[in-house]
Amino acid sequence: ASVAKVIDGKLVAKQIRDEIAAEVSRMREAVGVIPGLAVILVGDRKDSATYVRNKKKACESVGINSLEVNLPADSTEEEVLNYISGYNDDPSVHGILVQLPLPSHMDEQNVLNAVGIEKDVDGFHPLNIGRLAMRGREPLFVPCTPKGCIELLHRYGISIKGKRAVVIGRSNIVGMPAALLLQREDATVSVVHSRTSNPEEITRQADIIIAAVGQPNMVRGSWIKPGAVIIDVGINPVDDPSSSRGYRLVGDVCYEEAIKVASAITPVPGGVGPMTIAMLLQNTLSSAKRINSFQ
Amino acid sequence: ASVAKVIDGKLVAKQIRDEIAAEVSRMREAVGVIPGLAVILVGDRKDSATYVRNKKKACESVGINSLEVNLPADSTEEEVLNYISGYNDDPSVHGILVQLPLPSHMDEQNVLNAVGIEKDVDGFHPLNIGRLAMRGREPLFVPCTPKGCIELLHRYGISIKGKRAVVIGRSNIVGMPAALLLQREDATVSVVHSRTSNPEEITRQADIIIAAVGQPNMVRGSWIKPGAVIIDVGINPVDDPSSSRGYRLVGDVCYEEAIKVASAITPVPGGVGPMTIAMLLQNTLSSAKRINSFQ
Ligand SMILES: NC(=O)C1=CN([C@@H]2O[C@H](COP(=O)(O)OP(=O)(O)OC[C@H]3O[C@@H](n4cnc5c(N)ncnc54)[C@H](OP(=O)(O)O)[C@@H]3O)[C@@H](O)[C@H]2O)C=CC1
Numbered sequence: 066a067s068v069a070k071v072i073d074g075k076l077v078a079k080q081i082r083d084e085i086a087a088e089v090s091r092m093r094e095a096v097g098v099i100p101g102l103a104v105i106l107v108g109d110r111k112d113s114a115t116y117v118r119n120k121k122k123a124c125e126s127v128g129i130n131s132l133e134v135n136l137p138a139d140s141t142e143e144e145v146l147n148y149i150s151g152y153n154d155d156p157s158v159h160g161i162l163v164q165l166p167l168p169s170h171m172d173e174q175n176v177l178n179a180v181g182i183e184k185d186v187d188g189f190h191p192l193n194i195g196r197l198a199m200r201g202r203e204p205l206f207v208p209c210t211p212k213g214c215i216e217l218l219h220r221y222g223i224s225i226k227g228k229r230a231v232v233i234g235r236s237n238i239v240g241m242p243a244a245l246l247l248q249r250e251d252a253t254v255s256v257v258h259s260r261t262s263n264p265e266e267i268t269r270q271a272d273i274i275i276a277a278v279g280q281p282n283m284v285r286g287s288w289i290k291p292g293a294v295i296i297d298v299g300i301n302p303v304d305d306p307s308s309s310r311g312y313r314l315v316g317d318v319c320y321e322e323a324i325k326v327a328s329a330i331t332p333v334p335g336g337v338g339p340m341t342i343a344m345l346l347q348n349t350l351s352s353a354k355r356i357n358s359f360q
Numbered sequence: 361a362s363v364a365k366v367i368d369g370k371l372v373a374k375q376i377r378d379e380i381a382a383e384v385s386r387m388r389e390a391v392g393v394i395p396g397l398a399v400i401l402v403g404d405r406k407d408s409a410t411y412v413r414n415k416k417k418a419c420e421s422v423g424i425n426s427l428e429v430n431l432p433a434d435s436t437e438e439e440v441l442n443y444i445s446g447y448n449d450d451p452s453v454h455g456i457l458v459q460l461p462l463p464s465h466m467d468e469q470n471v472l473n474a475v476g477i478e479k480d481v482d483g484f485h486p487l488n489i490g491r492l493a494m495r496g497r498e499p500l501f502v503p504c505t506p507k508g509c510i511e512l513l514h515r516y517g518i519s520i521k522g523k524r525a526v527v528i529g530r531s532n533i534v535g536m537p538a539a540l541l542l543q544r545e546d547a548t549v550s551v552v553h554s555r556t557s558n559p560e561e562i563t564r565q566a567d568i569i570i571a572a573v574g575q576p577n578m579v580r581g582s583w584i585k586p587g588a589v590i591i592d593v594g595i596n597p598v599d600d601p602s603s604s605r606g607y608r609l610v611g612d613v614c615y616e617e618a619i620k621v622a623s624a625i626t627p628v629p630g631g632v633g634p635m636t637i638a639m640l641l642q643n644t645l646s647s648a649k650r651i652n653s654f655q
Pocket residue numbers: 210233234235236237238239240257258259260261264277278279280298299300301337338341
């Protein structure tokens with residue numbers, strides 16, 4: 066029996082970061098502009114702080130400036146909006162990122178809508194999503210995680226056009242934009258979600274599966290057509306007494322079973338995860354290029 | 361063998377227009393506001409003139425004011441933009457419709473983007489499409505033809521949740537928003553298009569088929585699962601020497617074959633066609649209600 070090729074997201078992300086670093090230098094030397102990413106963190110959630118720290122480190126590693134503001138959990142929505150508005154006007158900032166979740170007394174939609182569309186490097190603005198959905202329109206930014214999924218397919222030479230693709234999950238930040246991206250690349254796309262009555266049967270028809278569900282090991286070997294390509298977005302902690310942390314991370318796809326059926330698969334961790342930050346850096350770089358008309 | 365129920369779009373559209381007429385009266389009597397639809401027609405295409413005339417007549421029939429401006433084909437884009445801007449500011453106008461296609465020297469995207477989002481009764485603005493795609497967001501307007509398709513399903517008591525739906529076609533004005541609407545109603549949706557390698561096989565899995573292709577009789581009886589529901593958006597002229605006009609209109613679905621397999625089907629003409637204008641009137645009414653905070 067053959068074994069699937071492992072799609073090495075960590076390696077690809079490293080390559081992309083090297084490419085970005087080279088572009089950042091080239092731009093700095095040519096026009097003296099350094100891309101800048103501003104991150105707004107409200108409150109003191111540990112996981113959020115970790116994500117923000119990782120993003121800062123990644124920026125540094127490629128020469129992108131990172132600005133950070135850390136507001137207390139009891140800040141008012143207006144204070145957050147003031148920071149956003151300041152960054153919107155600041156020419157040294159090319160990307161603005163509001164770390165989610167926000168404290169519950171804030172209106173997330175309101176806050177996200179305040180980010181200027183030219184600096185919305187997360188690509189979550191409805192205007193961006195609308196353009197992503199429409200033929201003949203181009204979004205300014207594509208959301209990072211689904212963009213990373215497609216980039217992995219491209220870098221591994223996996224063709225999308227005319228293929229059957231199934232996206233499991235339809236969230237605003239992963240599943241839905243992933244389906245729109247696949248469709249833009251001329252895949253025939255089906256979207257499976259929690260109300261789908263026969264997810265296994267539909268998934269088994271797919272040449273390409275993107276799983277973004279948040280259910281550990283949900284997609285079993287029997288769900289997979291032999292030779293299919295699997296992009297596993299899920300990051301799920303499961304108890305593991307043998308680990309020093311007491312848990313380990315698994316995907317939405319049962320890796321041990323899938324690797325025997327699929328032709329290629331992303332591992333968790335080390336698959337889509339590292340790509341998300343690489344795409345954030347790429348969006349920030351391309352924003353700085355666009356704002357400064359640098360090619 | 362059983363025969364499919366015919367979904368009578370003409371009848372449903374009539375019912376909806378009666379409901380709208382009643383609401384228009386109620387609003388006029390309560391707050392003295394009459395909904396107004398402004399239509400901008402550029403050039404002298406016969407088909408466009410007919411569409412505009414039909415929309416005007418439909419407005420009159422329910423008591424909605426219709427304003428029309430007919431500009432010569434050699435108008436500048438700026439002249440069109442000036443009219444749009446005037447209607448954007450005019451409180452007696454609640455919906456603005458630019459009849460497409462525009463003359464080729466105009467930038468359609470530019471012109472459509474100028475229509476204020478509050479008056480975009482066609483629902484084609486990318487911000488509206490983005491909200492339609494996103495969970496937890498509400499579009500101000502849903503595009504008329506796909507909205508009419510879903511309304512037919514609702515009025516005939518056909519449940520959507522958990523059903524397999526296939527949309528054939530992915531245009532910005534019909535197929536793509538139809539797929540988003542079905543997904544919002546918790547169908548499991550697959551989108552078939554010109555690059556799909558096995559459209560017949562996928563279509564045959566559907567409980568609900570929406571065909572918006574522009575290919576006469578493309579969907580044959582063999583493409584249809586017994587008992588499926590078919591919404592045929594296609595309006596295609598085919599030669600017919602026996603007709604006084606020399607042609608007749610057929611859908612994208614082969615009606616004679618489909619009626620023997622499906623459980624319900626829209627005819628062409630008399631199915632989706634009349635619903636499109638009814639939904640335009642409904643969007644104009646709801647815009648007037650929203651702008652005047654009238655419920
Ligand atoms: N690698 C990375 O960088 C990232 C990883 N993730 C990970 O990806 C996963 C998904 O994240 P996210 O999209 O934000 O999650 P959400 O919870 O927002 O969305 C989950 C989606 O999965 C669907 N779903 C839930 N249960 C089932 C089921 N049993 N069968 C079929 N569909 C189901 C839901 O359906 P419905 O809509 O009907 O409720 C929903 O659409 C998580 O594990 C998350 O940690 C997320 C972001 C980035």
